[in-house]
Amino acid sequence: MTATWxxxxxxxxxxxxxxxxxxxxxxxYEDFWKWSxxxxxxxxxxxxxxxxxxxxxxxxxxxxxxxxxENAKWLCGAKxxxxxxxxxxxxxxxxxxxxxxxxxxxxxxxxxxxxxxNNAANGLLKLGLxxxxxxxxxxPMTLEAVVIxxxxxKAGISVVTxxxxxxxxxxxxxxxxxxxxxVFTQDIFYRNAKKHLLYKKIxxxxxxxxxxxxxxxxxxxxxxxxxxxxxxxxxxxxxxxVKQDPNETITVLFSSGTTGQPKAILWDHTTPIKCASDAYxxxxxxxxxxxxxxxxxxxMMGPWLVFAALINKATIxxxxxxxxxxxxxxxxxxxxxxxxxxxxxMVKQWKLTKSMESYDWDSIKCFSSTGEVSNxxxxxxxMQLANHKPIIEYCGGTEIGGGxxxxxxxxxxxxxxxxxxxxxxxFVLLDEAGKEGAQGEVFLIPPIMGLSTKLLNKDHxxxxxxxxxxxxxxxxxxxxxxxxxxxNGYYIHRGRIDDTMNLGGVKVSAVQIEAVxxxxxxxxxxxxxxxxxxxxxxxxxxxxxxASKELEEKEALKNIQNQIKTNLNxxxxxxxxxRIDCLPRTVxxxxxxxxxxxxYLSK
Numbered sequence: 145m146t147a148t149w150x151x152x153x154x155x156x157x158x159x160x161x162x163x164x165x166x167x168x169x170x171x172x173y174e175d176f177w178k179w180s181x182x183x184x185x186x187x188x189x190x191x192x193x194x195x196x197x198x199x200x201x202x203x204x205x206x207x208x209x210x211x212x213x214e215n216a217k218w219l220c221g222a223k224x225x226x227x228x229x230x231x232x233x234x235x236x237x238x239x240x241x242x243x244x245x246x247x248x249x250x251x252x253x254x255x256x257x258x259x260x261x262n263n264a265a266n267g268l269l270k271l272g273l274x275x276x277x278x279x280x281x282x283x284p285m286t287l288e289a290v291v292i293x294x295x296x297x298k299a300g301i302s303v304v305t306x307x308x309x310x311x312x313x314x315x316x317x318x319x320x321x322x323x324x325x326x327v328f329t330q331d332i333f334y335r336n337a338k339k340h341l342l343y344k345k346i347x348x349x350x351x352x353x354x355x356x357x358x359x360x361x362x363x364x365x366x367x368x369x370x371x372x373x374x375x376x377x378x379x380x381x382x383x384x385x386v387k388q389d390p391n392e393t394i395t396v397l398f399s400s401g402t403t404g405q406p407k408a409i410l411w412d413h414t415t416p417i418k419c420a421s422d423a424y425x426x427x428x429x430x431x432x433x434x435x436x437x438x439x440x441x442x443x444m445m446g447p448w449l450v451f452a453a454l455i456n457k458a459t460i461x462x463x464x465x466x467x468x469x470x471x472x473x474x475x476x477x478x479x480x481x482x483x484x485x486x487x488x489x490m491v492k493q494w495k496l497t498k499s500m501e502s503y504d505w506d507s508i509k510c511f512s513s514t515g516e517v518s519n520x521x522x523x524x525x526x527m528q529l530a531n532h533k534p535i536i537e538y539c540g541g542t543e544i545g546g547g548x549x550x551x552x553x554x555x556x557x558x559x560x561x562x563x564x565x566x567x568x569x570x571f572v573l574l575d576e577a578g579k580e581g582a583q584g585e586v587f588l589i590p591p592i593m594g595l596s597t598k599l600l601n602k603d604h605x606x607x608x609x610x611x612x613x614x615x616x617x618x619x620x621x622x623x624x625x626x627x628x629x630x631x632n633g634y635y636i637h638r639g640r641i642d643d644t645m646n647l648g649g650v651k652v653s654a655v656q657i658e659a660v661x662x663x664x665x666x667x668x669x670x671x672x673x674x675x676x677x678x679x680x681x682x683x684x685x686x687x688x689x690x691a692s693k694e695l696e697e698k699e700a701l702k703n704i705q706n707q708i709k710t711n712l713n714x715x716x717x718x719x720x721x722x723r724i725d726c727l728p729r730t731v732x733x734x735x736x737x738x739x740x741x742x743x744y745l746s747k
Contacts, residue, residue: 148524149534149557160424161554164194173554173564180567181589187568188218188593191421195455198228200387209591213619214609216591217391218414225385226394226413227298229420230454231258233431239454241434241479242287242462245334245471249478252287257294259381260287264295266378273325275300275386278396280324282306282315282346284333285440285462288357288373290450292328293441297394300386304396307442307650308333308342311711315349321408321601322396330357331364336466390414396600397444399542399651407607408600409543416451418545418594423452425567426550427483427512427536431457436476437485437512438467443649444542445485445514468493473500480507484530487515487649489682491522494529505530510553512536515649517637519681523559537562539637541623542651543608545594548586548623549635560680561634568592572620573627578613582629585641587612587620595621638676639683643737645674647685648715654737660711661687661704668692671727673741675719684719688740691723720744 180187204221240252354370395411423429439445508530534557540547555563569592573584626638643654657672668690674683728736
C-alpha cells in the first residue's frame with residue numbers, strides 16, 4: 145500500500161522530533177531511533193530536559209539496573225512531585241475546556257485549575273488523608289475528576305481509577321484489592337439517552353465513604369457518612385506539593401489478565417514522563433495545542449491525556465456526552481481541537497451515520513488511534529473528515545504507560561500501519577518456537593521508562609518475565625500482542641496472542657466473560673473469543689456455549705447479552721452465538737480458544 149499522507153517540509157521542520165534531532169546533530173529518523181535504544185540513558189536525559197520536568201532535588205543518575213532490568217529505577221536520587229511539572233504554563237493560559245451537554249463551552253485557566261487543585265488537596269488534608277493514603281475515582285472524565293486526580297497526587301496520595309461503566313461486582317473487586325479510604329463519584333450520568341445511577345452503583349459496590357459531585361438537584365439522597373463536593377473542598381488556595389522518591393506510587397490502574405482477576409498496575413512519578421514524551425514526539429503536542437480524547441480515568445488514556453497535555457503546556461478538552469452523537473462533532477469544531485484521539489469503532493459509527501461530515505475540523509493537526517485494531521477504509525474516511533490529516537497509530541498498554549509502537553509526523557502515513565518502534569524502547573517478534581521473525585508475539589526489551597515494576601495483587605516477575613526466551617543475552621518481557629512487520633518496514637497489528645481481548649477499547653479476559661455467562665441456568669459451560677476481521681478493524685465478541693436445557697437461539701442471545709450488560713460491562717456486545725455439544729480442551733482441561741477462533745474464521 146502506498147502512503148496516503150506525506151509530511152511537507154514545513155510540517156517536518158515544525159516537529160518536536162525534528163528539533164530534537166537537530167539538537168543532537170542527526171538528520172535521519174532511523175538513526176535517531178537507533179541512537180535512542182543504544183544510548184537509553186542519554187535519550188531519557190535529553191527527554192526529561194526537553195519536557196522541563198520539575199525536580200526539587202535533581203536525579204544523581206537517570207537509570208539504575210543493579211537489581212536487574214526488570215526492577216529498573218529511574219531518576220535515582222531525585223525528589224519531585226510530577227504535578228509540579230503540570231503547572232508551568234502562563235497563569236492566564238487556557239489549560240482545560242469542557243462542555244456539558246446542551247451547555248456553553250467553558251474555559252479554565254491555569255491559575256483557576258491550580259486553585260481548584262489546591263482547594264481539593266486541602267480538602268483531603270481536612271479529612272485526615274496524608275502521604276501514603278489511598279483514594280478512588282469512579283466517575284466520568286470531568287473537570288472535577290481532573291482536579292481530584294491532580295490534587296491527590298500533589299498531596300502524596302495514591303489514586304485508584306475505576307471506569308464508571310463497570311458493574312457493581314467489578315467495582316467491588318477493585319475496591320477490595322486497593323482498599324481506598326474515600327471514593328469520589330457523581331450522582332448520575334447519561335450515555336446514549338440512558339440515565340445511569342452512578343452513586344447508587346458505587347454504594348452497591350461497598351464504598352464506605354463517598355464524596356459526591358451533584359449534577360442534578362435532588363436526584364439522590366446523601367448517606368450520613370458521605371460528603372458533597374462543595375463541603376469537601378478546602379478554602380485555602382495554597383498547597384505545597386509533597387515531594388517524593390520518583391518510584392513512589394501515584395496511581396493504581398487495572399488491566400485484565402488471563403486469570404479472571406484484574407491486574408492492579410502501579411504508576412509512579414516517572415510514568416507520566418513516558419505519557420508526556422510520547423505525546424511530545426509522536427502526536428507532536430506543543431504549547432497551545434488542544435487535546436481531546438474521549439476517555440475515562442479508569443482507562444490509561446485518561447491519566448495519559450492529563451499528563452500529555454499539561455506537561456506539554458497544552459489544553460485538555462472534555463466533552464460530557466457520547467462521542468458518537470452529532471453534538472460531539474460540533475464540540476470538536478468549536479473547541480478548535482488540534483489532536484483528536486479515538487478508538488476505531490467510533491470511526492466505524494461516524495462513517496455509518498455520516499454524523500460528523502457537516503462540521504469544520506480543519507483545526508485538527510492529526511488524529512491518533514489506539515485501543516483496537518483499525519480498519520484501512522475507516523481510517524481513510526477519518527482522514528478526510530479533517531481535510532486529509534494524518535493518523536498516528538499508537539499502541540501500548542497500561543503497564544507501559546504509553547506506546548511501544550507508533551507512527552510519527554516525520555514519516556509517511558499509511559492508514560492502519562505503524563511506522564516505528566517507540567523511541568527509547570525496543571521489542572522483538574518471536575514465533576511459537578521462540579525464533580525471531582517478521583511475524584509473531586511482541587516481547588519488549590527492558591529497561592524502558594514507563595514499564596511497570598510492581599503489581600499490587602500479583603507477582604510481577606511471574607506475570608511478565610517468567611519463562612520468557614532470552615534474546616541475545618537480554619531478558620525479555622512478554623506483552624502478548626501479535627504484529628506483522630511488512631516489507632516496507634512498517635507494522636500491522638493482529639490482536640492478542642493470549643485470551644485477553646480488547647472490546648470497544650477495554651481489555652477483558654475470556655475467563656471474566658465466561659464466569660458471568662455460566663451463571664445462566666441454560667448454560668452448562670461457555671467460551672468467549674475475540675475475532676479480528678480479515679480485512680482489519682476492531683475485534684468483536686463471539687460466544688460458544690454448551691446448553692444445559694433447550695432455549696430458542698434468539699432468546700439465548702438476548703439473555704447472554706443482558707447478563708454481560710448487567711454483571712460485567714454494557715460496552716461488550718455479543719456479535720455471534722454458537723451452540724456446540726462440548727468445548728475443545730487440552731489434556732490439562734484448558735479450553736482451546738485458539739482452536740475455536742480458527743474454526744470460526746474458517747467458516
